[in-house]
Amino acid sequence: MRALGNWAIREWGQLAYPTGLFWASIVGLLKSLTRASLRGKEITKQIYECAVMSLPVIAFSLGIVSLMSVLEFSWHMKVVLKQDALVPGFSLILTIREVAPVVTAMLLASRVGASISAEMGVMKITEQLDQLKLLAVSEVDYLLIPRWIGCIVANVTLTLISIAIAGIVTVFIAARWMGYQPAEFYNSLLLFTTGHDLEGALLKALCFGTLIPFVSASYGLRCAQGSQGVGDAATQAVARSSLLIIISDLLINSIWWMP
Numbered sequence: 001m002r003a004l005g006n007w008a009i010r011e012w013g014q015l016a017y018p019t020g021l022f023w024a025s026i027v028g029l030l031k032s033l034t035r036a037s038l039r040g041k042e043i044t045k046q047i048y049e050c051a052v053m054s055l056p057v058i059a060f061s062l063g064i065v066s067l068m069s070v071l072e073f074s075w076h077m078k079v080v081l082k083q084d085a086l087v088p089g090f091s092l093i094l095t096i097r098e099v100a101p102v103v104t105a106m107l108l109a110s111r112v113g114a115s116i117s118a119e120m121g122v123m124k125i126t127e128q129l130d131q132l133k134l135l136a137v138s139e140v141d142y143l144l145i146p147r148w149i150g151c152i153v154a155n156v157t158l159t160l161i162s163i164a165i166a167g168i169v170t171v172f173i174a175a176r177w178m179g180y181q182p183a184e185f186y187n188s189l190l191l192f193t194t195g196h197d198l199e200g201a202l203l204k205a206l207c208f209g210t211l212i213p214f215v216s217a218s219y220g221l222r223c224a225q226g227s228q229g230v231g232d233a234a235t236q237a238v239a240r241s242s243l244l245i246i247i248s249d250l251l252i253n254s255i256w257w258m259p
Contacts, residue, residue: 046150050112051157058107058158059165065099066091066166070173091170093192097257100162101201102249105208108155109241113216116147117237120220121230129221139221147213155209159201200256207248215241 073087120143123129132139171185216237223233 042146043149046146047153049115050108050147050150050154054108054111054154054158055161057111058104058162061107062100062103062162062165063169065103066095066169067173069094069099070170071177074177090192092167093197095166095170096163096193096197096201097253098249100166101159101204101208102245104158104162104205105155105212105245106242108151108158108209109212109216109245110238112151112154113212113237113241114234116213116216117220117223118230118234120217121223121233124221124223125225125229144213144217147217148210151213152206152209155212156202156205159205163198163201196256200252203256204249204252207252208245211244211248212241215244 070087070091073090077087120129123143129139132142219233219237219240223229
């Protein structure tokens, strides 16, 4: 029991550390806004790196996941209900509420989160962060805030694109294998889906897009010396980001949709 308690305390410390960085970043953002010191070129670069460069793998992955979900829903409903008329509505509501925001954030954490952690880890062990401090430049202001804005814009945009891709894929599958007409399919989509579901998906995208850079930067800024330290920091950043995304997803579902 003592070992379990020590493990829980250690894990809580690992998860709680990004919270302090979060509030420090909020303060840094407010100061940047008052000084009008946001770097537009760097923010544009981060949006490109996070959104445009991640689009192919996320689009392909969401298309495959949507295909599998429709086929699985159809098979199970035919076994249990002997018909699959509710597949379009069920598949879309699952995509909007869970698949699009969570899978997008997980893939973004794997690609972008590891990059942020490794980049800041290298800057730490090569003493570039110390040089910023000597120049009286805030590492939060200079490094984290552009990546924060880039991740938020990328995650929200890619979540909406993922929902659109999932809709196109499910229409194709419905027309090709399930005998639906496109108009009939889209009418059945509206049986269960409302604007409240889309608002919840965007809320998740904002939360997940905020978690990824904070957690990744927190591990990069305190990585150990050497190449192994940088690798460990990147690994921990992806693992902790994924864990916090899952926990946040559960909390948002409990607050947003549960009665």
